[in-house]
Amino acid sequence: MARSGTIRIGISGWTYAGWRGVFYPRGLPARRELAYAAERFRSIEINGTFYRMQRPENFAEWHDQTPDGFVFAVKGPRFITHMKKLRDVEVPLANFLASGLLRLRAKLGPILWQFPPRMRFNRDIWDAFLALLPKDTGQALELARHHDPRVEGRNWLAIDAKRPMRHAVEIRHESFRSPEFIALLRRHDVALVCADTVEWPLLMDLTADFVYCRLHGSEVLYTSGYEDEALDRWAARVEAWAQGHEPSDAIRVLPPTKPRRAGRDVFVYFDNDAKVRAPFDAAGLAERVGRVASARDLVESA
Template sequence: MARAPVVRIGTSGWRYPRWRGDFYPEGLAQRRELEYIGSRFSTVELNGSFYSLQRPESYRRWRAAVPDDFLFAVKGSRYITHMLRLRDVETAPANFFASGVLALGSALGPLLWQLPEREEFDPEVLTSFLSLLPRSTGEALELARRHDDRMSGRAWLQIDGDRPLRHALEPRSVSFGEAEDLLRGHRVAMTVADTAGRFPLFDSVTADFVYVRLHGAQELYTSGYTDAELDEWASRIREWTDAGLDVYAYFDNDARGHAPHDAVRLAERVAPGIA
């Protein structure tokens, strides 16, 4: 019997002062905020990994704070996507996976690779990058073992089982409309990103799952979602699951604290009981 599609809805990050005493109960200790996220959602997007290499002990601490069936989506390093711009990236991904990502174990969900707006579609560059991405934790471990001296003494080089890995790409140039067949060939999801019209909204299905980022419908990172807008997203999610696709959706409209509340409201529409 085929497995039923899974819907996971959460937020992009969890450590925001604006949420304290609002979404988070008054007086909740900061060290327990992720634990609270784990009690309300089935997933969260870990975005500290975008800004710098984290440490194994951090990943282990985050894993211990959430339920066994919780998943972290992990945002790939901006050093790879924004500085190297996917070029000459043999060592950087090895360092990234050696930094502790694999310490999440069964809680490791999809990996997100967000590109800068200035990055135009280059078939050769993208093909090279996609071919490098590990498709299982076993492959990720082999890649991590090729880390450089920077990671000596702080690398995490073990797994508790070989599991499949999923990847999603979030381009911000309209030229990536030409990348759909290439992504489909590598089974990498084209992220469906709602950005108040600031960046293109790609909605082609290129993998066996859909990765959604909701940055704000009216004002980027700032505006909350109306009931009608959430109804529309709920309808789209049902269409994807009806087609047998898993869906991961993350709210990033956190500037005014809307993200966790909107995540709860969307989850109530499509996946009662997970939030």
């Protein structure tokens, strides 16, 4: 009997001044914003890790402020993707993994690797990078032990259990519209992010056992909201993916994959935060796919 994957719909980041008094109740302390958002969504992307190295206590606080069953997606550092451009990144990757990431424990979800618009596809560089990515927390711990002195005294080198780790890549250049790139992701079991925006390619090729979507606003980047018709369309896609199928309107480089009887987990994050559309659009999509229950409900109903 076919099964359905778990659907998690949420937001990209949670600290936005413009959300206060609109999404967040007026007077809610900033330190309570994550907890408030986590009561309403099953997953949130951590953006701060993209811009700077975090500390283990940050990850511990985020873990403790969210309910059981909640999952974070974590953005990989731009030092690796934008500055090093995937060259000689063994130590930077070790530093990232040692910075406290593993303190999220069971709440560690996919790692998102976001790339700059001018970065072109280079098969050898990408193959080497994808091969480096840890497949589970045990591998991540071993890699983290090779950190350099920059994280000495502010690292976390322990795991509570060996768990699978997932990775997703968001590309922003037309050169990635390539069968060779799709095949490479499939070989390494890394998801291709389905990114909705007019600024870069919208691709829905399935390359892993899960789907990762980022909805940035299809008309104006980070600004456009999603009206009823658009949310209905995305809900149909999400349901198809969760059931192990492909949407009828999927935009792909390669032909469709075979149905997956076990279904696929689906992660969807709204990043159209400029006009406080993200949390309301996320709630609208969650309602359409019947996934309104909180993260805590996932655990209590298991």
